[in-house]
Amino acid sequence: MAEKIVLIDGHSILNRAFFGLPDLTNSEGLHTNAIYGFLNIMLKLLDEEKPEYLTVAFDVHAPTFRHQMYEEYKGTRKPMADELRQQVPVMKEVLRSMGIRIIEQEGLEADDLLGTLSKRCESEGMDVTIISGDRDLLQLATDKVKIRIPKTKQGRTEVEDYYAADVKERYQVTPLEFIDMKALMGDTSDNIPGVPGIGEKTAAKIITEYHSIENAYQHAGELKPPRASKAIVEYWDMAVMSKKLAAICVDASLDYDIESARLGNIFTEEAYTLFQKLQFKNLLSRFEVKGPSHAVEDSFRTAGSREEAERILEEASEAETLGVAVFRRTAEALPLFAGEARIGGVALCFGEKEIYCIPEEKMEIAELLEKLEKLSAGPKTLSVFHLKETMKYFTPSVKDNCFDGIIAAYLLNPLKNDYGFEDVAREQLDLLLEEKMEDEKKACYEAYTAYASAAPLQDKLEEAGMWKLFKEIEMPLVFTLFDMEQNGVRVEADELKDYGNRLAVQISRLEQEIWQEAGEEFNINSPKQLGVILFEKMGLKGGKKTKTGYSTAADVLEKLAPDYPVVAKILEYRQLAKLKSTYADGLAAFISEDGRIHGKFNQTITATGRISSTEPNLQNIPVRMELGRLIRKVFVPEEGFVFVDADYSQIELRVLAHCSGDKQLIEAYREEKDIHRITASQVFHTPFDQVTDLQRRNAKAVNFGIVYGISSFGLSQDLSITRKEAAQYIEQYFHTYPGIKIFLDDAVKQAKDKGYAVTLFGRRRPVPELSSSNFMQRSFGERVAMNSPIQGTAADIMKIAMIGVNDRLKSGNMKSRLVLQVHDELLVEAWESEAEEVKKILKEEMEQAASLAVPLEIDMHTGKSWYEAK
Structure with a gap:
């Protein structure tokens, strides 16, 4: 049987993979989708072909006669996307690490290399398979040369095969x-x-x-x-x-020795290391080499008896740094707070070779957790992941010496919002772990990673100037958020049900009115049916036809609503239906036995550093429509308590004034005037006392829009004015506040130069979009670069205030408790006799959280419900 060689068109397959797969990046921000797709295609076809030889041909960027000929006719070729270009040298590095022959030669394109090699190998009696996404290569097909053209669809690879007869049949x-x-x-x-x-x-x-x-x-x-x-x-x-x-070309002069292309074991140790770096976890199973994780695993020990468990705990008590993982059995997919009986055991690490698991079978969970709490006392550094979720097992003194690797990793890369200890193991320790492991083994890896990653993470935070941010803001915040989750907020279940019933009545009424005006019953929640009714049967003008029917998106309907009452009713119907499903019905599912909602507050999700709320999302309670605001009436304090609500006044604009150093804006705030009226007066050249309400509203939109890098198009949409008028507003705004224009331009320039935006407290927000080849992505990146220093600084200030308020309430042994944080707002459930002291604490901690060029101010109210207090 003839020997076989596979020839791969390198750039062509990379290009196919790049456009066929969604964007992927590793922890270093390197785009990897083209490399990953290429490898999958190559390995799949090698498994099928089983060749003795393999060569990958690449174009050289030096001009060839085809480049020159085409440029004479039509200028230059379309440039390669930056996200693809950066993957080409890495792809070559991967192939070399696998011992795969690469060929490239100046003056020749990959097509010419493949054509010449295919003819040469065919003439020596070999079977030849060419893999390319370029149908030009079909001209090379013979009875011995097969052309294989892969297609990537939705992440799957399909291949078309062509010998000479197949070309004839197809074309x-x-x-x-x-x-x-x-x-x-x-x-x-x-x-x-x-x-x-x-x-x-x-x-x-x-x-x-x-x-x-x-x-x-x-x-x-x-x-x-x-x-x-x-x-x-x-x-x-x-x-x-x-x-x-x-x-x-099929007869080019090439320096090529066929034996240099003979395939050996392509799954080498060098390739294994690269695959780990690129995070190609699914491909590692093909390797037989032992990676770094196996060396770690050799040190895992499981306590075989109670005596051994006690010895391990005693040794751990002497350690300076202790990595801890509290784990539950896989079958019990419930939160740790669901009950101690669900806990499977504890893993501890206090040295590179001291990695232990103490399962519940060797020591009763209640006793084990009691010992763990005592273990957490003292001067040692306690390193854990997701500290907030396991904090109930540690002594309060841990606050001074704990280290949460997830939070540290998040600060270093806030664009990734789903961190697990496996990510930290990979990024900091070069350990790429299996997806499925036994509970004990996984716990040992977690404890080891917590122990071993603490030092490198601290080094990187210090190098990035974020160690102080981590120690003084983010870690103390963990304890504040833990307290808030434990406190929860009381909800009147019966009132919530009544609210839902009232919504149901209004929804039903609107449904009947909409059907009556439409002349028939239909599913109002179906965009397809709604589009047909509005734009075909009723003949409304302004419909936008899409592939799936007419668009009934909110922006389309909002433009029609003033002229068509039925559309206004549909929009109202949608709002009420959303209120009922998300809040009236949705919140009820989260009320605990104690009558309170214990939602989650997350500090590692948003790229700007803002806290987010889930299970349920209490930060998304509607505020624009009165019926939406009424939902706050069901949030009430316990008997004998009252709500005190404090809300920062225009915190982001005040941060902008400080960061920009604009004299006009700073002076306006120092004089404690109506900032929007001042802006309107100056932008519209109107005396301060003659500014109309409309002018003030427009100025307010510009003030807040500028913070988010608003464009003339965006402002024109917000104010329902022409784009030209909006551009004039913005131009005049920057003329009024020149310091702001300089600051925003400089923020974009610095983000481009450094690759990230930074807050006053050193928080970094990477902005990779600024280097994108896509105009829309770059524009988005510019807005991010303008806004991140402002929004991120405001978020940092709020965190400092939260920590200060919570610490003073607790250190003063007060009954009052912090229960909610919503963007720029804090809600305290205050014991009635402590209400005045709570107000004092809120005012001091919030207004003194940062020292800015303009004063930080808050609006504060009390009430017997969140609605009253707001």
């Missing part, structure tokens, strides 16, 4: 005639212009009959249809050039 022309066919029909993906007006079917018909463009040209008057006859004469020079562009 009705021979492989060599395929060159002439491409010369006529062209190929925009390969920069072959072709003859205008001649498509694939016409080209195939002409070449099938005349076999070459030269013969077809000689019989131009006989060609059908007439437009083809006219086109080949008019564009003959283009046809000749296209044939030269399409023809692949």
